[in-house]
Amino acid sequence: MQAGSLIKKEIMLGGLNCAHCAEVINEKVSKLEEVESCNLNFINKKLTINIISDSNEEEVISKVVDIIDATEPGLDIQVICNTVKSNTKKRELILGGLNCAHCAEVIGEKVSKLDGIESSNLNFINKKLSLEIKGIADNEEVISKVVDIINATEPGLDIQVVSKEVKSQQSNQVKRESDVNKKDLIKLIIGSIVYIFGIYQIATGFESRLADLLFIVAYIVVGGDVLLKAVKNAIRGQMFDENFLMSIATVGALVIGELPEAVGVMLFYQIGEFLQGMAVGKSRKSITALMEIRPDSANLKVGSQIKVVAPEEIGIGDVIVVKPGEKVPLDGVVIEGTSMLDTSALTGESVLREISKGEDILSGFINKNALLTVKVTKEFGESTVSKILDLVENASSKKSKTENFITKFSKYYTPIVVISAMAVAFIPPILIPGATFSEWLYRGLVFLVVSCPCALVLSIPLSFFSGIGFASKNGILIKGSNYLEALRNVDTVVFDKTGTLTKGVFDVTKINAIGISEEELLEYAAFAEANSNHPIAKSILSYYNKELDLNKIESYEEVAAHGIKIKYNNDLILAGNEKLMRSENIFYSPAKEVGTVVYIAVNKIYRGYIVISDQVKEDSANAISKLKSIGIKQVVMLTGDNDKVASSVANELGIDKVYANLLPNEKVDKLEEIYKGRTEKEKVIFVGDGINDAPVLARADVGIAMGGLGSDAAIEAADVVLMTDEPSKISKAIEIASKTNKIVWQNIIFALAVKIIVLILGAGGVATMWEAIFADVGVALIAVLNAMRAMR
Template sequence: MAHNHNHSHEHTHEHQGGDLNKTKIIQLIFGILLFGAGLVLKKAFPNAAAYQLAAFGLSYLILGGEVVIQALKNISRGQIFDENFLMSVATIGAFAIGDFPEGVAVMLFYQVGEYFQDAAVRKSKKSITSLMDIRPDYANLKRGGSTEKVDPDKVNIGDIIIIRPGEKVPLDGSVIEGESMMDTSALTGESVPRSVKAGETVLAGCINQSGVLTVEVSREFGQSTVAKIIDLVENASSKKAPSENFITTFSRYYTPAVVGLALLLAVVPPLFLGGSWAEWINRGLIFLVISCPCALVISIPLGFFGGIGAASKRGILIKGSNYLEALNNLDTVVFDKTGTLTKGVFAVRNLLPAGETTKAQLLEYAAKAESFSNHPIARSIMKEYDGEISREALQDYKEISGHGIRVTADGSVILAGNDKLMKRENIAFQPNNEIGTKVYLAVNGIFAGSIVIADEIKSDSRAAISRLKAAGVRKTVMLTGDNVQIAESVAKELDLDEVHAQLLPDQKVEQVETLNAGKPAKGKLAFVGDGINDAPVLARADIGIAMGGLGSDAAIEAADVVLMTDEPSKLADAITIARKTKRIVWQNIAFALGVKGIILLFGAFGVATMWEAVFADVGVSLIAILNAMRVLQTKN
């Protein structure tokens, strides 16, 4: 996913990691050293104007050359009055009247602000390399009595392919022979494998875990589920409208106004009031130097940088100031379920023994049956049992595909599996209606009870939803690939406003599109997810938020905000920081413009000299910087 962080000065960040930072640091160091050398020369050798000009001129070219070039490019495109133009004219004007330090200082402040902004974004979001891990490398195409490995692009609709255990499903299709357990986590985010058999559909990107499947291809690779995910991530970002920075709108009016006033101040008085042309031209240039929006250029990016820094101290990585600003207008928050609101780790929630069986005996029977399996359900039972199982005492172990397990332990035949296993073995059992995955057990043909396995809700998920609503979020929604019963149970427990279940990634995007159409014009929609399957919808949302601790690399790359601690309540913290940042930025804007207005009047009437203007400008900038840093002290 590629977001362009276009600032008001139309400088596009192309974050390329360490190389860009090193270049920027070297540029700043050389610029500062030459600036310092110029100041020393000015102090020690006041009459050596040529040497001073050389030092300040080189410093200016290093620090401000790109701004002047950008201003010229904008002029060539008909975009004359922007802050690049104003800074260029003001600083060149400062050089023209012999005030070299002011011209360089403005550009130095600008570059420092740019460096802080660049440092806040650690990685480019153009890379979706991690997502490509789900792209299948080959398909086993059946031809006659043999199979041949071919590129998935070479397989046509109606062709027969073979999918062996451990292989990725290369194309969407229908199973015509075989049974297996399918890992669908890459598409649905659910860690519990699903059983498939003849007549059922399999999707590209899933992983075959057990049996051999013979599949008839129903879609070409370009139309497959996995291809759609990759395409959505690559193209969804183009639907995002970039946040318009205040300084851009302001400069459309401010810049031509002050340039026009400076020109009038330099020309009109000598023509109609008399006086020295040199004096009024000098006064006009002073007016132009005073008007340079140095404090604004510094305080706005530094204010947002302070907010980004405050967020990072709390484990919240915000990949750009436009996303921090957008959090102020959050109207709808859409959550994935597994790994986002729930832990994504299955655990035994309830033991329901039957007859004379005790809970301890029921758990022991289940542990014996599941001791050979690495299935998430089996691992959760073994973790709950936390005892030693002698595998040597277990005999005749058999996994019944799509049903469960049969094993003999100490002369007793133990059956553990789903309700289909109980029906297949003609065992009278008590159906379990609790929410979660159920494991039914029978010993020697007699029902022993059932165990409920469920994904646990994160401890702070309830607090997260409550705090978001208190912060003014109008709607909270959950989208999940899980079944309807489990999804509705989680939504009810967390007091979510809306829930949509059994969704594939492209269906999640469709739901986000619908929700996006129903929100207020200025409202923003955020999606919070953690899996590789969430990457497309993360890219489509106004603000994509990924769980960073356990989340996939692709989700983190596609997201605009990353919650590094995997706590959904951190989103409420991010909103608090965003709102404080906005207040501070607007305080700086009002303060800078107020002081500028007063000093501009003094400059127009000849009261303010160049040195007073420089002092006032630098003072405003320093105060704005100190105020911007207050956001770092934001408390939860």
């Protein structure tokens, strides 16, 4: 089926707060003959439907609305028209050649203040400026203003407004971009040769005007572009960027006759910038390599022909072929073939996974040894690989407190140091007898060289981005550096049980019938659970494994947190927990077995129970053990299951506290209790299975979803998503966060300490411009190289 044969409609369900109802609605709508596929996102309350084009669109929407009203009456249902578009338009610009972190900050700040911009984010690591343009604004006019800001702030960048074609080539862009700018390298070589010759002239005692001329030539060759940028920026009112500060410092040195030092400082500043650019380029490549999961093309099957196209051109229902060695370009279902898949790019798992006909396959996997034919189930923009790349690339928009502090700090730090430099240069010659102006001017110039905060502005975001990239490589998606920072201070981890610590796969393990046969008891239970979408109901129906005549069910009532009442063949059947038996005044015998127990009563007479058991994940005990070994003080479990089952699981895994028989809203209340008496430094993680735990995930300092591969609800609900459903990955996430934060603070302390020491020594006349240039460019280079350790 071609993409054009489907009509995409979206329906907003205002007031939808029942996760179970959302599942029921989604399942019922998906079974409509006219619906190819559908997805109800409980988090944003949006139902997306793909309707087969030869269907009556209005009739289908009417059926869907009836299903919604029947399942959850009273919702505010709004059908979003195809002509209605988002209030904002998203555009992206690639800023080729952007290597100045401070300039990136300035561009980002100026662009965000434009009238037509709803929001913007400049990712310095991948040189991408993402814009959300207000719907009422003229798209081209806003883009033009943005380009003017970029050119005014950092001239000479290669600005590309991203189109679909550019996007499809983006994965190769970093590979093609060389770390070494040959033009800059040639200038540095020529400048160095001339400078060395000038030094040789002085060293051999043949000081002459030729030596001075050589130094001037070297200065112009090496620092000409810095002077030019400084003049242009000064005209625009940018007085405190590094070009202006370096120009003032070195020109000042020339004026007081320190020609060799002025040229040397400019030369080594440029060499430092050159090496720093190479280091940043290498880190960009390393981060891109970690996330190199984007497919470049797809093999579309058209009849008996294979056509190579961009993944964006393929629609739901199309059939693609994945050859051995190729990346899977889109999410889908295997319709032909069996092969081994490398899933490491998404999950971090090195063991190959076998896949065969009828199984789901995700974009980003690598097909290893056999041809696979796949029917596409999601468009490229909605595929797993797109969502992961989008999350990682835009993680920098959610800044940590440390990043926000550094941004504010840099705004005040530079002006304060510049004012201090002026005070050092001009006040002592006036107040101190015998003080010479040239000596104190030189000391003031040292201050100017140290005053650029590039080491911090560049290395801190790079450290966080490296940490997020490395976590992604290990199958851990962290949505922002704020969450990576919060993970460092976690002391309590709260787990949901079903689907998180257990497999969430329920099996009937015992049937205890009283006064009737086991077959009859199972039949009563099956009819009672026939209209329920709960995993326990599904396990009973699966075990019964016979067709049910639903017309025999005369009435159906689901009693929250108790169970189900139905009228079947004129019999009143009750199926539920002990609360239901007590509320209906039925005398029953409590089960002794560990598991979820469904008690059955027929016409108010107790007829027995069915035990359903869930298995603990093999990884769970190891996960709890690892958390305690890295210093987590308390591990808690919240579950809607009964006390007996909850205590059994908690004892088996070594969990400190357990709260059972909880409704979703009661889980939030328990979490609030856990928060009482806590300080800002004592963070709480909640780990759940994505959709049913959305309220608790949102309340916790860090919500972690055991979302599994391709779980849309989990990816949207949580702050962190574990792609492999392994609880042990939580300790890995905390370890990555701790390491990243250590690197961040190493860079902050090192950079500030060196700068403060050089400032003090410079004011005292001990430090020269050589030490100052190390405190600026040298420290920045070391900080960048240190930041790259977060990727290992």
